[in-house]
Each structure stands twice: as structure tokens, then as C-alpha cells.
Amino acid sequence: MLVAAVVVLAGCSGDTDAPGEVPGSDAPAGVDFPVFAPVLDGAQAQSSTVSADRVSSDYGDGLTLVQLAEPGDDLCAALADVRLADDTCDASAGSVTTSMEEMGGVGIVRDGTLLYWGGLVTEADAQLVDRATRALREAPPATGDDLGEVTGATASPTGPTGDPTQTEPAVDEALAPDDLDVATAVATIRFLAGEVGPREATSAAYDRAARWVGRRFTRLGYDVDLRPVDAPAGESWGVAVPAGRSVNVVATPTGFDPTEPHLVVGAHLDTVPQAPGAEDNASGVGVLLAAAEAAAVRSTRLPVVFVAFGAEEPRGPGDDNHHFGSRAYVAALGPAERRAVRAMVSLDRVGVGARVPVGSAGRSDPVQRSLLAAGRQAGVATVADPEQQSSDHWSFVREGLPGARLGSTPYAGYHDAGDVPSVVSPAQLERTGRLLLAWLAPR
Ligand SMILES: [Zn+2]
Numbered sequence: 300m301l302v303a304a305v306v307v308l309a310g311c312s313g314d315t316d317a318p319g320e321v322p323g324s325d326a327p328a329g330v331d332f333p334v335f336a337p338v339l340d341g342a343q344a345q346s347s348t349v350s351a352d353r354v355s356s357d358y359g360d361g362l363t364l365v366q367l368a369e370p371g372d373d374l375c376a377a378l379a380d381v382r383l384a385d386d387t388c389d390a391s392a393g394s395v396t397t398s399m400e401e402m403g404g405v406g407i408v409r410d411g412t413l414l415y416w417g418g419l420v421t422e423a424d425a426q427l428v429d430r431a432t433r434a435l436r437e438a439p440p441a442t443g444d445d446l447g448e449v450t451g452a453t454a455s456p457t458g459p460t461g462d463p464t465q466t467e468p469a470v471d472e473a474l475a476p477d478d479l480d481v482a483t484a485v486a487t488i489r490f491l492a493g494e495v496g497p498r499e500a501t502s503a504a505y506d507r508a509a510r511w512v513g514r515r516f517t518r519l520g521y522d523v524d525l526r527p528v529d530a531p532a533g534e535s536w537g538v539a540v541p542a543g544r545s546v547n548v549v550a551t552p553t554g555f556d557p558t559e560p561h562l563v564v565g566a567h568l569d570t571v572p573q574a575p576g577a578e579d580n581a582s583g584v585g586v587l588l589a590a591a592e593a594a595a596v597r598s599t600r601l602p603v604v605f606v607a608f609g610a611e612e613p614r615g616p617g618d619d620n621h622h623f624g625s626r627a628y629v630a631a632l633g634p635a636e637r638r639a640v641r642a643m644v645s646l647d648r649v650g651v652g653a654r655v656p657v658g659s660a661g662r663s664d665p666v667q668r669s670l671l672a673a674g675r676q677a678g679v680a681t682v683a684d685p686e687q688q689s690s691d692h693w694s695f696v697r698e699g700l701p702g703a704r705l706g707s708t709p710y711a712g713y714h715d716a717g718d719v720p721s722v723v724s725p726a727q728l729e730r731t732g733r734l735l736l737a738w739l740a741p742r
Contacts, residue, residue: 363408474740476677476733478593484585484728487515488650488720491568491584492577500530500569500610500623501543508568509546512607515588516550519595521605524549528627533614536571536714545569545609547624550591552602558635561602562739564590565625565691566646567611574718578710580611582650582723586732590739599739601641608691611647618688618697625691629698640695642666643702644738647690649731650723652708654680658687659703660696666703673738679730705731 344356344364355365491498491508498505513523525546532542548568555561566583570576584607591605608624615621625645632640644666649655655674659667662685674681684707692702708727712718 365408472597474594474597474599474736476736476740478597479589479729479732479736480592481589481725481729481732483589483592484582484650484732485723485725487585487588488577488581488723491581492575492718492720496575497572498568498570498576499535499540499572500528500545500612500614501541502572505545505569505609509548509607509609512548512568512584512588513550516548516591516605519550519588519592521550521552521591521595522555524551526627526631528609528624530610530623531614531620533620535612535614536573538572540572540614545624547609547628548607549628550605552595555602555604557604557632558639559602560639560641561604562599563604563606563640563643563695564646564735564739565606565608565628565643567609567624567691568607569609569612569624570718571612571714573716574712574714575716577712577718577720577723578650579648579713579718580646581720582648582728583646583706586646586649586728586735589728589732590735593736594739598741600741603739611691618693622691622694625694629694629700637698637700640700642669643692643695643700644670644735645690645692645702645704646731646735647704647706648708648710649706650725650728651710652724652727654682654708655705655727655731655734656684656687656707657681657703657705658684658690658692658707660688660693661686664696664701664703666701670703670705670734670738674734677733677737679734679737681734705735 342358342360342362345359346357355363357363490511495504495508495511498508509525513525516523525548528545528547530540530543530545533540551557564587566587567580568584570579587605587607591603594603606625606628608622608628610623611621611625613621614623629637657667657670657674663683667683671681671683684704687704687707688696689707690704692704695702710722712722
């Protein structure tokens with residue numbers, strides 16, 4: 300049964316010449332095998348098989364986890380080929396194409412019935428495995444002639460849990476520091492710094508990163524707006540950079556009204572040309588996505604806008620030659636929208652050190668004090684960082700809006716090729732994220 304399924308699934312691809320840019324797509328050795336043998340519903344895999352670059356794991360009792368599609372494949376098409384999804388794979392419900400950043404679609408099959416399918420991202424997306432496990436636990440028992448109800452977990456309108464068997468999550472559950480899943484931040488850093496690499500604000504790599512972040516927000520249930528940002532030619536950390544277009548990725552909750560009081564949390568997504576930017580600033584984007592994930596299904600004290608800013612890094616000396624994305628964001632706000640921004644926090648270099656720097660543009664300000672209080676509440680060690688104007692919060696403060704910064708601990712590898720994922724500490728990401736969630740939580 301298992302062997303047959305693998306043969307059919309492997310056969311429906313027929314494409315062994317996948318684009319070379321897909322890591323591991325052309326060589327079995329490139330597959331991070333243990334990923335595909337997670338503990339499912341408390342059960343360990345009894346055996347696993349690699350067929351070409353496809354993987355399946357057998358858990359006994361008719362239960363298998365199989366790789367259904369390669370990165371870039373259309374999952375509906377892949378499922379239709381094995382007669383599991385003719386009627387129920389609904390492209391209009393959202394994206395069902397496995398993204399190039401994903402290892403591929405995976406499915407859990409029990410007694411020939413597909414119980415779950417979804418994307419499995421990079422090598423350690425524990426959360427998606429958890430979702431699959433939960434879906435498996437709650438799935439109705441398979442009946443003999445049932446071809447299986449296929450529900451698009453990643454495209455599900457039921458919210459970021461992606462759990463097709465769960466009803467609408469209780470949005471009135473209050474956000475709390477424990478809701479942070481640091482694995483989301485770690486996976487983000489591995490992808491942005493480990494796979495995309497340097498992403499100067501106007502480069503194709505930046506554009507790829509921005510679209511990836513946009514898809515992440517969309518899957519969490521946010522409305523996403525990619526807003527162009529003009530960046531001038533100049534010199535960034537000693538390297539000539541061209542004039543071009545960058546982009547702010549703006550995620551808002553459903554029904555958001557920008558003239559009503561709200562909070563803005565931002566992190567710059569660009570890097571200087573020579574750095575893969577794990578700490579500066581995939582770390583900030585990682586905590587941004589982890590916070591957005593936690594906030595998506597829980598209540599916060601005010602609605603929250605999450606922004607990945609383009610073109611933060613300098614393209615010349617002085618205030619007017621950096622922070623282009625955040626300055627464009629502020630410049631586009633009308634009077635009522637400006638009044639509605641109750642506070643902005645910039646996450647910038649938040650994965651190094653043992654205490655969380657809490658920066659204020661001047662000596663001290665109310666946003667900084669509220670962040671320091673949130674740190675005490677979350678049990679997170681902090682250090683005040685006054686006169687801090689080197690990040691996107693400054694674009695808000697200099698225009699009279701309230702803003703502060705988390706992060707800035709010095710480290711080796713700053714703005715050079717050594718800014719790789721290993722410089723970032725998950726414990727510090729967790730401290731920063733917990734502090735942020737305490738700050739966003741209802742009072
Ligand atoms: Zn930075």
C-alpha cells in the first residue's frame with residue numbers, strides 16, 4: 300500500500316529537471332530527511348523511503364506521511380493526479396501552489412485516505428508538523444470507500460492554525476507572552492539570511508524576500524499591501540548602489556480602519572549589499588512574523604499593523620539618506636491616520652545579547668517606558684538605550700509620532716559577510732518576542 304502510493308505520487312511529477320535554484324530538488328542527498336519523519340500523533344516513524352527526491356514515512360496501522368509535490372508544483376494538480384482532490388481542491392480559497400521556498404507539499408494518508416495536506420517549510424517548521432498532527436488527531440476515521448476529504452490547510456479561511464477540522468478560532472482570547480513561537484523567527488532567519496542572502500533594497504533578492512514575507516502574512520490571515528518605495532542611487536556601507544524601487548510589505552488585520560487608534564510594529568527587510576543580514580535584520584523580521592502569527596488569532600490592546608520596511612540601510616550620510624521605507628510610510632499618512640498611530644516599535648537587530656535594548660530617540664519617552672514595563676511584566680531583562688535614532692522608529696519620531704526601538708546590541712559580523720544565522724541566539728529572539736507580545740497584549 301505504502302509502496303504503491305509512493306510510486307504513484309513520484310510518478311505524477313515526471314519532472315526530474317526542476318529549476319536549479321530550488322535547493323535539493325535535483326538530488327536526493329539534498330533532502331533534509333528527518334523533517335519528513337516527524338513524530339505524528341505520538342507515533343514514531345517505523346520506516347522511511349526516499350524515492351528520487353520524494354520521501355515517505357510509514358507509521359504503521361495504515362498511516363503514512365508522503366511528499367505530494369515539489370516546490371513550484373500546483374498542489375491541486377498533483378492531488379488530482381492521484382484522484383484525491385477532484386472536487387475539493389479549491390484554488391479560489393487561496394494559494395495552493397507550493398512556493399519555491401518550501402520543500403514541497405506533504406500529506407498524511409491513513410488507509411488510503413488523505414487526511415491532511417499542506418506546505419512544509421524548510422527543515423524545521425515544527426509548527427506545520429504540529430498542525431498536521433492536530434488535524435490527524437481530529438480527523439474522522441476513514442471509511443473504506445472514502446477517497447478522502449481534502450482541505451486546503453494552508454489556504455484555509457479558518458485562520459493561521461490552518462486546522463481544517465477546527466472552527467473559527469476564538470479571536471477574543473487575549474494575547475500573552477507565552478503565545479510566541481520562536482521557531483517561526485528562527486525559520487525566517489534561516490530562509491532570509493541562509494537562502495536569499497544579501498538583499499539590497501532595490502535588488503531582485505529583496506523583491507523575492509518581500510514577496511515571501513507578503514505570502515507569510517497572507518497565510519496568517521492578514522490583508523497585505525506591497526507599497527513601492529523609491530530609493531536613490533548612492534553608497535551603502537562602501538558599496539555603490541543604484542537608484543531603484545524597493546517595497547514596504549504592510550499587513551493589516553481584516554476590517555482595519557487606519558483612522559482608528561492602532562499600533563505599528565516594523566522591521567526592515569533590506570540589508571547592506573555585502574551582508575546576508577541574519578542579525579541585521581532577518582532577526583527583526585523573524586520576530587515580526589512570530590508576533591503577527593501570535594496576534595492573528597488573539598486580541599490585542601489596539602489593532603496592530605505589521606510592516607516589513609524596505610530601504611532602511613543607508614545610501615549616503617545623514618538622516619535623509621536612509622530609512623526610505625519608513626519615511627515613505629509616514630509621509631503617506633493623512634492627518635487622521637497620523638493621529639491614529641498611538642505607537643510604533645521598530646525591531647532592529649534583536650537576536651544578539653542577553654538583555655533587550657529598549658531605545659528612545661531622545662533621553663526617554665512614553666513608548667520606551669511602556670516597553671520597559673512590558674519587559675518587567677514578561678520577566679525579560681532589558682537595558683535602556685537613549686538617543687537611539689538609527690532605525691525606522693526615527694522616521695516616526697522626527698515627524699512627531701510616538702516611536703521606539705527594540706534591539707541594537709553590537710556584534711561581530713555587523714554589515715559584513717559574517718552576519719550569518721549562527722550569530723543569532725534563539726533565546727534572545729524569544730526575549731524580544733515575549734516582551735513585544737506583553738506590550739501588544741490587552742491591559
Ligand atoms: Zn538594521
